[in-house]
Amino acid sequence: MQHARTRRPAASHWLAALAFLLCPALALAQVKIGLVLSLTGPAASLGIPARDTAAMFPTEIAGQKVQYIVLDDASDTTQAVQDTKKLIDEDHVDAIIGSSITPNTLAMLDVIAAGQTPTISLASSAKIIEPVDEKRRWMFKTPQTDAMMAGAIVEHAVARNVKTLAYIGQADALGETFYAEVAKAAQQHGIRIVANERFNRTDPSVTGQVLKIVAANPDAVVVGAAGTPAALPPRALKERGYKGLIYHNHGVGNRDFLRVCGADCNGTFLPASPVLVAAQLPEDYPGRRLALDYISRYEARYGALSVSAFGAYTWDAGLLLQGAIPVALKSAAPGTPAFRAALRDALESTRGLGDTNGVVNMSATDHLGLDAHARVMVEIRDGKWIYQPPH
Template sequence: MTFTRFFRMSLGAAALLAALPLAVSAQIKVGVTVSATGPAASLGIPERDTINLLPTEIGGQSVQYIVLDDATDTTQAVKNIRKLTAEDQVDVVLGTSVMPGSLAMSDVAAETGTPMISVAAGTKLVQPVDGPRKWVFKTTQNDVLMANVLADAMVKQGVKTLGFIGFSDAYGDGWAQEMKAAADAKGIEFVAEERFARPDTSVTGQILKLLSKQPDGILIAASGTPVALPQRELVERGYKGQIYQTHGAANNDVLRVCGKACDGMILPAGPLLVAAQLPDDNPVKASALKYTKAYEDVHGAGTINTFGGHMWDAGQLIIDAIPRALETGAKPGTPEFRAALRDSLEQVKELPASQGVFNMSETEHAGMDERGRVLVQVVDGKWTYMPGF
């Protein structure tokens, strides 16, 4: 072999090796942080498990999912998104499970120019679409959408006075604000308001204060298994009024922890919770059952979880948006691609998912309408669809 030929081969090998990092960087990276441990674990575990059901190729590009646990801790959620954006250089972030962590993460999303799709509730995450919220989308129904249907139900059930107990954080704050507005519009008087922390093990004092006001109905504004704490206390104290919950209680683990004390409670939820009970012409039924089958094929019959559905829907949003972002010519792993993906998410139209039909725009980053909610009551330990609301 001549020196010239050897030199040319060496150059060719060097060029091939140099190209390898470029090939890797072209891979689409999706960062995920969920609360797989801590008080919101019943939300985060099915969200984490749903990631395994999402495609590893979208728009002809391979997709890598990098999943972290933030332990239901806001500080850790921020650390996670900083790692995902700075070290892993992800193109989009999904998560986290709860509103306080998601709110804190939104600043980092904006700072780094990374689109973020939260799976937490809370209108404040995405409205108004300005400042950091330009980079944030979410797959849960806005509080106001759910509060309005609850107020309608309360009117039909003759509720004139309402008590409230909710988380002492952004989730409780958001629900208190929206429920007060919805109740006021229907002539329902807010007569008492109490709060509790997610890790609390007793709410006896708060419940006694609520009961002293003798409200016709009480709304518990919490999420995951902690919702069972005030629910059980109210039942054990003999409360005879109607107990309502938010869509944060739409979780089979809640029924397991709460037991018979959950019977009779009413809540708004995404259609996924009672998909099989919906009429065939419901626009969400088919897409909700698709996710149900995918999840239960892996985890077993009856394991479907609405919080996992929110992560599935985040996946459906990026499946829809990534091909449009690629059409701009921007390369994954670059600021240009992240910006193009953000813009593409705003172009999602009439996308059926497990919890509703999404329509995004420059001024709407939640995209849910009335098709994303149903009213449900627990009857004999089972979620039961309540038509007509």
């Protein structure tokens, strides 16, 4: 889509032109939304459903044309920063959605703060938005935090009399931050961590790390990884005859992961977005109706069983912007610093907004706005997610 050209009014219509200039809401400039997504590389299974969901976004909001500019960060932090700079400095976007993964989003923080551009991350770490300081005041997110999900894992493990725990995670910001939350929750519940291992997203094998874990004989293992690379640890654990519980990070909520992991993931658990099991939830569960609506729209376009949590997180980011853009338009025109600031303020003032994860109530200190209803525990069985009601 080409950039909109400013219309020059005829001299006989100077009064109309003056009214146009004095009323930002009537401006013809498009709202521009940039998306930094992991469309290639190890995290592609997260970014592709996000891109496909963005293709379903409205092209007009509150009477204003909206342009979406999608860039691939290739699952790489340096590329994510370059993409962000391009969107801000060259494309002059009003807001950004992305990145798909924690390391990339954290790398984008300085650029976003310097450019004062409101951004909605699709990644998990609480460090993306906490604390809401001068840098993070421009950053929001839609996925549940790692703290919320680590807590769900440990609560589930406690109910199954787990006393010892091992951790294997990616050797990046996601793996480190998720481990910190798992360790904190485990300590609070008297669970001892007996092994702590790392692997790279591009590693072909985790045999060495798994041998150390099996030797420690934990009651349960937590895998802190996202996308298809997260299939390596459960596969290696099953090959070594491990019989304990296996938990995943919520970064595996897509069917590409189920396909790659196959039977090795049968009987494993993960805390997940309600969208994965929306049809199995009680009728009055928060977010169920909107989750089913999103699933219906997505699968009508991309095929049955194609939905993933990462597409849903993107849909929720779109809902946030659809609520905030009309508010910002009342005070400033798109393409201006004033509009970006007004959009940031409108996002932070979001209250009672329903999305696929529940109800969003943001504040000056909470740029996620979700409660515990936004997480559910599911079991993987024969390539399906099965809802596990709380005991």
